[in-house]
Amino acid sequence: MAMPKLQVPLLFLFFFFFFVFLALTPSRAQTFGPPLVSPIQKDASTLQYIITAYLQSPQETKLLLDLGASYIWINCDGYNSSSYRHIPCTTLLDEFVGCFACLMNCRDSNPNCGDSVCVLKPENPFQSSISGNEQYAPALVDYFSMLTLDNTGSIGGPSSSSPFTFIFSCGYKENLEGLARGVTGSAGLGRSSISIPVQASAIFHYPRYFALCLSGSKTRPGAAFVGTKGPYKFGRGIDLSKPLAYTPLLLNPVGKYSYPDLKKPSSEYFIGVTSIKVNGKAVALNQSLLDIDSGNGSGGTKLSTVVPYTQLETSIYKAVTEAFVKAAASSPFNLTATKPVQPFSVCYPAGNVRTTRAGPTVPAIDLVMHRNDVVWKILGSNSMVRVAEKGGADVWCLGFVDAGVRPKTSIFAGDPSIVIGGYQMEDNFLQFELESMRLGFSSSVLSRGTSCASFRFAAKKG
Known part of the structure; x- marks a missing residue:
């Protein structure tokens, strides 16, 4: 045609x-539809x-x-x-x-x-x-x-x-x-x-x-x-728009289409993780890795729905996994790691891991934001991945992967140090406020007796 x-x-x-029409300021106009x-x-x-x-x-x-x-x-x-x-x-x-x-x-x-x-x-x-x-x-x-x-x-x-x-x-x-x-x-x-x-x-x-x-x-x-x-009404009528914790959405000034003489900002969303705690104890990290480098855009923490599991720069990954293994071996968890299953490196026999509504009972991982009281808490439902192989291993694995040492997004732009992947976002409510450039987040909603699967969609009309 x-x-x-x-x-x-x-x-x-x-x-x-x-x-x-596209250039109209939304706040100055009536909402339609x-x-x-x-x-x-x-x-x-x-x-x-x-x-x-x-x-x-x-x-x-x-x-x-x-x-x-x-x-x-x-x-x-x-x-x-x-x-x-x-x-x-x-x-x-x-x-x-x-x-x-x-x-x-x-x-x-x-x-x-x-x-x-x-x-x-x-x-x-x-x-x-x-x-x-x-x-x-x-x-x-x-x-x-x-x-x-x-x-x-x-x-x-x-x-x-x-x-x-x-x-x-x-x-x-x-x-x-x-x-x-x-x-x-x-x-x-x-x-x-x-x-x-x-x-x-x-x-x-x-x-x-x-x-x-x-x-x-x-x-x-x-x-x-x-x-x-x-409001966002999910199961049991729970509105997930409140309460939320808020942290600024940061601009990475060097996106993947940048050149040495022309920087183009990234279209991706970054947040300011300033420290990581495992079971309430701060993990020793190279702090410079947590900041976005204004020269090449490397470092910082990015949110991604196309990365299945959270990726950590090698030194961060090593520090976090070591802290997790140490905490998991102590009381009240008393867990001993077993042979890992790819792509993970820390796994535990499923029969040894207790589970609750919030998932496996393991040390919590806290992502501390711009203030010490603003924390994205990752519980077992988001930190642990069940891997059950037919006729083989049945394990819970720590769902974080090693991203390597500062891989490149493009020839001229560096990669983030942390990429929060889809699995760690599941059953977490995330609200992106593009006017004020901040992220509202809930941590796991499972502890509130609801889930992201409980939103009711009407049947499609014929």
Whole structure:
């Protein structure tokens, strides 16, 4: 199907007013429409987190949840829509989007082709091919929608009948390498002008908030919320928006697209972990590793939904695991480590580990933030991973992995010292406040008698 053509004046006006609309200050406008919500499924084979959106007519679309990515991208090979538009180069919208380059002289009538159109990079963190992650594809404007949250704050209902115009990137079939079956792209929630929460806020004048509650259940989903400060009603009517502890969201000034003579800020979210305690005792660490290096962006603590288990720089990993083993061997735990199972290095026989509602009874790991009284407490439900091999080992393993010695994010940008992975976020409620740039976090909600799997989604209407 040929792409619908607009006359030049109308096309210019469309993009001009779209740009102005995106630039509106949310706090100065009335809120329109209910907030957005999506189930977050965890794929058992890849450990990837997946949300649901509606595109192309619209139809249900599964997207990788990538907390730190800048925007949405979707495989446009076979993309079926009559409403999409490319973004012309050298326009205000081109500059606003931050296009990587301009595609020229591609005359086919399909979303992955255009003449003098803006291109973005469809990034896949699981793609093994280096050349695949260097591909560029046209940026599109088309309809996009998610489920909505009703006014009770407890039940999500279908809202695909109310799509809105959104900017995202195309991708190609080869960009799907390594993604879970049925996933056709990625949903970016990162620090950028065209991430999902920022675009939704500009279009519907929502508060610039989003929240994640990743499920620890093997069968039931968690939930993602966009454009609401709460309430977030989970099982037993518990509102997870309170109480929360708060810590600043930090900007890393050197992102992966930086060059020696041009620094570009990272789109990923960092927090200021200042110390780590195991069983209440501070672990001796090289403090400089906990700070973000303004020169190359290395160090600090990043949040990631595409890393399954928390990664620690080698010296931090060694110090934390040694402290954990020592504490676990003492009373009241009295645990003796056994042969580890990859990718972990500290494991205990499952039969020797007592369990409670908060998970295995093991030493707590505290991530101390900008103040000593602001602590992300990691209990057994988030620190220990059950590994049961058929006919083999049945163990609980400390769910942290060695990230190596300062690996590189890119040629010019360093890697964080700590990456808090998805498993450590499960059954923890996280609220990202993009207006005040702070993170609200709950630590494990299991101790409150609820879970991230207890949010009720309405059945989809026929």
